[in-house]
Amino acid sequence: MLTIDIPGRGVLEVRQVVCDYNGTIAADGRLVDGTVERVRRLAEFAQVSVLTADTFGTVRAQCEGLPVNVRVFDRDDASACKASIVCELGAAGCVCIGNGFNDIAMFGEAALSIAVIGGEGACAKLLTCADVVVTSPLDAFDLLLNPNRLRATLRG
Template identity: 45%
Template structure:
């Protein structure tokens, strides 16, 4: 668990990190460099959930590369439901696409990732934070004062 105390807001106790794959943790069907080591480190604090619509196929290859199972999810509604079943108050979600907007909005913290594939306006509007890439997003959890500085009123 990661506990984040943001002044003038409720304390957030994160238990789960939910990631979209294509466009967020991977681009052109391949994982971001350094993503695997960051995810392994993060897994000692949070339960990691990797969701994909399998846009580029290669689900088995991505699972091997990332070292974690992927959940094939077809729609944004399914991603939102997935976050709701985990308990959104304990979730940080990462995504870049239109189909990620609902889960970004429902999660305690929604992180829009602007990578080589871009970020959809809907994802950006639903998120609490925008980062340049997934590595910067994951690092927010290793250095929570960055999140506090961004989210404090």
């Protein structure tokens, strides 16, 4: 577990890190350079899950050997599937990382949400639901790996 005390907001006990795949931690079906190392480090403190409809059919091969739980679901109900998985994992201890419209519902459930504006862009409506907005999945992971960055951004 990763414990982060955010002045003025309380203690966040991170047990789960849930990541959208395409557009968030992957571009065109391939993990963004630097993701593997950070996921390995995060997995020392929390369970990492990758949620996707797997548009490119690459998630299992790309995540092979990584300490992650890959969950592939039907494209038609992605938003509800993601939110349901976050609740199942324990939303109070969950950090969600995403970029798309279908991430809005899981952001609403999670204790902390981080929107990524990468090469694929990000859904404008998602940005209004996020606790933090970054320009790279690496920045999202680094906020958790270097909690003082997160404290500085979110302090009350």
